[in-house]
Amino acid sequence: MSPSRTFLDAGGSAPLTQRTRDALVAGFAEGWADPDRVSSEARRARSLVDGSREAMADALGARTEDVHFTSSGVAGLERVIAGVWTARRGREEVVVSAVERDATVHAAQFVAGRAPREIRVDALGHIDRDDLAVALDDPAVALAAIQHANHELGTVQDLAAIHELTAARGVPLVVDATSSIGHIASPESWDALAANPADWGGPSGIGVIALRPGTRWLPAWPEGDDWAPGGVSVPLVLAATVALQERLENADSEATRLADLIDVVRARMRAVPGIDVVGDPERRLPHVVTFSCLYVDGEALLSRLDREGFAVGSGSACTTSSLEPSRVLAAVGALTHGNVRIALHPGITSDDVDRFVDAATRVIEDLRSEAGAPAIG
Amino acid sequence: MRPQLAELNVDARGQVCPLPIIALARVAAGASSGDTITVECTDVAARVDVPAWARMTGNDFVGETETDGGAFALTVRLR
Numbered sequence: 001m002s003p004s005r006t007f008l009d010a011g012g013s014a015p016l017t018q019r020t021r022d023a024l025v026a027g028f029a030e031g032w033a034d035p036d037r038v039s040s041e042a043r044r045a046r047s048l049v050d051g052s053r054e055a056m057a058d059a060l061g062a063r064t065e066d067v068h069f070t071s072s073g074v075a076g077l078e079r080v081i082a083g084v085w086t087a088r089r090g091r092e093e094v095v096v097s098a099v100e101r102d103a104t105v106h107a108a109q110f111v112a113g114r115a116p117r118e119i120r121v122d123a124l125g126h127i128d129r130d131d132l133a134v135a136l137d138d139p140a141v142a143l144a145a146i147q148h149a150n151h152e153l154g155t156v157q158d159l160a161a162i163h164e165l166t167a168a169r170g171v172p173l174v175v176d177a178t179s180s181i182g183h184i185a186s187p188e189s190w191d192a193l194a195a196n197p198a199d200w201g202g203p204s205g206i207g208v209i210a211l212r213p214g215t216r217w218l219p220a221w222p223e224g225d226d227w228a229p230g231g232v233s234v235p236l237v238l239a240a241t242v243a244l245q246e247r248l249e250n251a252d253s254e255a256t257r258l259a260d261l262i263d264v265v266r267a268r269m270r271a272v273p274g275i276d277v278v279g280d281p282e283r284r285l286p287h288v289v290t291f292s293c294l295y296v297d298g299e300a301l302l303s304r305l306d307r308e309g310f311a312v313g314s315g316s317a318c319t320t321s322s323l324e325p326s327r328v329l330a331a332v333g334a335l336t337h338g339n340v341r342i343a344l345h346p347g348i349t350s351d352d353v354d355r356f357v358d359a360a361t362r363v364i365e366d367l368r369s370e371a372g373a374p375a376i377g
Numbered sequence: 378m379r380p381q382l383a384e385l386n387v388d389a390r391g392q393v394c395p396l397p398i399i400a401l402a403r404v405a406a407g408a409s410s411g412d413t414i415t416v417e418c419t420d421v422a423a424r425v426d427v428p429a430w431a432r433m434t435g436n437d438f439v440g441e442t443e444t445d446g447g448a449f450a451l452t453v454r455l456r
Contacts (some may be wrong), residue, residue: 276433294395325425329425333428335433336429371395374405
C-alpha cells in the first residue's frame, strides 16, 4: 500500500509552505528578544512586528495602529467580543447568527452571562436580515457577532447589507473572518474583525484582530496589552504575515482553481444517492464543502477514509467530544450524521479530488451495506 | 375501497446516529404510501435527522413531541 496522504482538512490548520517555515526560523533567529524593551536586539524584534503589522493591516484593509495580535483565532474572537461588549456599558445582549462558531457563541454567553440571541438562517446558511433587523431594534443589544463565511457550509454572508442594519442602529458589528481571510477578498463592512493565520497556512498559536478607528473597546484584564497578555510571539507574527502574503500573491487564480475542484466534489457527491450537499453553491468560500450521507456513521466514514489516505473533517455528533451535532448543520436543517467537511489548500490537485471522490463513493456504499441500510431512491 | 392507513412505531431510544434513521428507513421500506411512522428516540441528532431524512427521501415530516423521560417522538408520513 502506498503511504501517500491527501490532506483535505485544511480548515483552521493548513500545511505550512517552505517560505512560511523559513520565516518562522528567521523569526526565531532575529526576533527572539522582547520587543517592548530598549536594546538593539529588542528594536530588531520590534521592527519585525511593526513590519508584519503594517503588511497585515494592508491585507485586511485596516490602519496599522488598529491591528493587534493575540494567541489564536479563538482567543481573538473571545478578546474582541469581550472588549467591545465591555465598552457598551449598560447594554448586555449579544446577537449572533445561528451558524456562528461555538467559540463565538460561548464567548458571548460568557461575557453577557446569558445565551446570545440567535438569528435564523435560510437553508443555504444566509442570515435572515428581517429577523436581524427586529433583534437589533432592542436597545439592550451590545453588539452583533456575525461571520464573513461559514467554516462548514462555505456560505459567504452579505456583510454590506448586514452592516447597514447594524450601523443604522449604532450597534458595533464584530466579524468572524477566521475562515475567509487568505481565501477570498477581505471584507470591508465591519467594526471589528478576527482572523486566524493557521487557516491560511500560517503557524498555529497566533490570532489577528482589527478595529475600525471609531470602534470602542475596553480591556477586560489588567495587563497593558489586553490583546496579547505577556506579549506576542515575534516568529509567529512574522510567519503568519509571510504566509498570508504568499497566499495573496496567487489569490485570484488559486480561488478559481479551488472553486472548480469544489464544484467537481459537489456535483459528483450529489450524484450519489442519499447525499445532502450543503451550503450556497455560488456565494461560497472557494475551498470548502460539506456533505452528509444517509445511513452512514460519521466516525466510521472518517476512519475508513483516513485508512485510505484521506484526511477530512466532520460535524457529526459521533465525531466530536459532545453528543450534540454541529450547530451549523442543525441550523440549516441538513442531515447531521455521516457528515464530511472538506477544506482544500494550495497543494491539492485535480487528481487528488478525483481519487477522493472515488474512495468516498466506495466507502459510503460499503458502510451502508455493512449497516444493513435499505436501498435509496 | 380505501385501504387502512397504518400508524407504525420505531423504538430507537438509547440508539445514536445513524441507527435511529436506519431503523426508520427499514420500517419505511415495508410500509405504504400514506402510512405514518413515529420514531421514539433519545439521541438529539435525530431531531434534525428525521426531518432531513423525510426531505431527502421525498416524504413528509409531520412533527415532534416530547415524551416521558426526555425522549422525543418524531413522526413522518410516507408519500
